[in-house]
Every structure is written in C-alpha cells, then in structure tokens.
Amino acid sequence: MGEPLSRPILITGAGRRIGLALAHHLLNQQQPVMVSYRTHLPAIDVLEKAGAVCIQADFSTDGGIIAFGEEVKKRCSGLRAIIHNASAWVAESPRLPLSDVMHAMMQVHVNAPYLLNHALESLLRGHGHAASDIIHFTDYVVERGSDKHIAYAASKAALDNMTRSFAKKLAPEVKVNAIAPSLILFNETDDATYRQQALNKSLMKIAPGEKEVIDLVDYLLTSCYVTGRTFALDGGRPLA
Numbered sequence: 269m270g271e272p273l274s275r276p277i278l279i280t281g282a283g284r285r286i287g288l289a290l291a292h293h294l295l296n297q298q299q300p301v302m303v304s305y306r307t308h309l310p311a312i313d314v315l316e317k318a319g320a321v322c323i324q325a326d327f328s329t330d331g332g333i334i335a336f337g338e339e340v341k342k343r344c345s346g347l348r349a350i351i352h353n354a355s356a357w358v359a360e361s362p363r364l365p366l367s368d369v370m371h372a373m374m375q376v377h378v379n380a381p382y383l384l385n386h387a388l389e390s391l392l393r394g395h396g397h398a399a400s401d402i403i404h405f406t407d408y409v410v411e412r413g414s415d416k417h418i419a420y421a422a423s424k425a426a427l428d429n430m431t432r433s434f435a436k437k438l439a440p441e442v443k444v445n446a447i448a449p450s451l452i453l454f455n456e457t458d459d460a461t462y463r464q465q466a467l468n469k470s471l472m473k474i475a476p477g478e479k480e481v482i483d484l485v486d487y488l489l490t491s492c493y494v495t496g497r498t499f500a501l502d503g504g505r506p507l508a
C-alpha cells in the first residue's frame with residue numbers, strides 16, 4: 269500500500285544499543301535508513317556496509333544540531349520518519365556543575381528534537397495522509413520524576429509535551445507519538461545488585477531488550493490514526 273520504500277527513516281544516536289538495533293531492523297525490511305552518530309564506533313562502518321547513510325553529529329550545541337539538519341536536507345528529498353533516540357542518561361553528581369547537567373540534558377532531549385522537527389518538516393510533509401511519522405523516545409520517569417536524574421527527567425518531560433504540540437502542528441500528514449520505556453536494556457557497568465534491584469521494580473521483572481521497542485515502532489509506523497500519544501514500555505512498573 270502506498271509508495272515504495274523510498275524515503276529514508278532518520279534515527280538519531282544510532283551508533284549503539286536501541287538505535288543501532290532499530291537501524292538494522294529497518295534495513296532488513298529494505299527500508300532506507302539515515303542515522304546520526306556522535307562517536308564513530310565500528311558499528312557505524314557495519315551500518316554503512318548494510319546501506320545506511322551515516323552522518324556524524326553532536327547535539328550538545330545548537331550549531332551541531334542545525335548543521336546536522338542541513339546535511340540531512342542535502343542528502344534526501346523526503347523523509348518517511350524521524351526517530352529521536354539520541355540521549356544521555358546523566359545523574360546529578362558532585363563532580364558535575366548542576367547547570368552543565370541541565371544544559372546537556374536540554375540540548376540532546378529538547379533542543380535537538382525541537383530544532384530538527386522544524387528544520388525537517390518540509391521533508392516529512394507532501395506525501396499524503398498519515399504518510400510520515402515522528403517518534404520521540406521519552407522515559408517512564410516523565411510520569412513519576414526521578415530523585416537521581418532530575419535534569420534528565422525534566423528534559424524528557426519537555427520532550428513528552430512536545431509530542432502533543434507537534435502532533436497538533438503536523439496532523440494529518442505527519443503522526444507524532446512518544447515511546448516511554450522503563451528498563452529495556454542494562455548498561456555494561458550495571459552490577460548484579462543494581463540489576464536485581466532494577467528487575468524487581470516491575471511486575472514482569474525482565475529487561476526485555478531492543479525488540480520490545482522495535483515492535484512498537486513497527487506498529488506506530490503502520491498506524492493511520494494514532495497521534496499525540498505516549499506508549500509506555502514499563503513492564504507494569506506503576507503497579508509493582
């Protein structure tokens with residue numbers, strides 16, 4: 269149904285973990301993919317060999333965000349979707365000035381999606397009803413706050429709110445939705461005690477892995493009706 273798979277899906281921060289898995293999943297479906305990466309990990313070379321267009325970008329400055337948007341516009345004439353995955357999970361710490369933490373969180377989780385959604389709007393429009401998507405990756409903590417990642421949670425809450433604003437602005441050509449995960453994937457540095465504590469916070473008591481996110485992205489991309497909504501991937505954590 270609809271046009272052949274020609275417009276790329278843009279995934280930010282796809283050099284590792286969920287973004288990287290999503291990029292390979294879409295490529296395996298013969299869906300063209302364009303990604304941003306900050307650190308040139310070997311996985312980027314593999315992605316390029318698999319056919320992805322990979323563009324280096326650091327969203328810690330507005331200049332870096334704007335330059336990335338300009339490069340995307342040079343490299344394609346339309347976009348099927350933008351998936352705002354790029355993120356840093358930074359806790360407040362005595363070693364970091366609080367203003368630096370808040371600034372860094374707002375840059376990657378708010379300024380980047382805000383500026384890129386505006387800059388790339390013309391690439392998303394003009395393809396028909398519900399023909400394009402924006403997906404914001406937020407977080408379960410938007411609902412509950414976080415005493416250890418206050419700036420992170422606040423920035424993700426702003427991103428959650430922008431989901432509804434952009435849904436109003438871009439409908440009906442472009443659907444805009446958010447995915448709010450809780451524990452999906454551990455970090456290599458997570459020790460056994462932390463891992464057990466984290467697993468116990470949900471009813472399902474697992475870290476499901478990237479496929480849980482990929483399956484929801486696939487659903488959102490196929491919908492012609494869902495927009496302005498946030499989808500929790502939290503294993504029943506609010507009920508635990």
Ligand SMILES: NC(=O)C1=CN([C@@H]2O[C@H](COP(=O)(O)OP(=O)(O)OC[C@H]3O[C@@H](n4cnc5c(N)ncnc54)[C@H](OP(=O)(O)O)[C@@H]3O)[C@@H](O)[C@H]2O)C=CC1
Nearest residue numbers: 281285286306307326327328353354355405449450452453
């Ligand atoms: N993993 C989980 O359990 C959970 C994940 N989420 C959300 O899901 C999404 C994916 O999670 P996950 O794969 O763990 O994310 P990661 O933290 O592993 O990776 C995010 C990517 O974003 C990139 N990035 C970070 N800061 C910047 C920046 N300033 N400019 C450009 N790129 C940047 C990183 O680049 P680099 O490779 O250079 O570091 C990295 O490749 C995120 O939005 C996250 O908040 C939410 C809840 C739980």
Ligand SMILES: Nc1nc2c(c(=O)[nH]1)N=C([C@H](O)[C@@H](O)CO)CN2
Nearest residue numbers: 355356357449450451452453455466
């Ligand atoms: N950018 C990231 N955001 C988050 C991560 C991560 O690794 N990178 N991890 C989490 C945790 O899994 C948390 O959900 C556990 O309760 C949150 N956000």
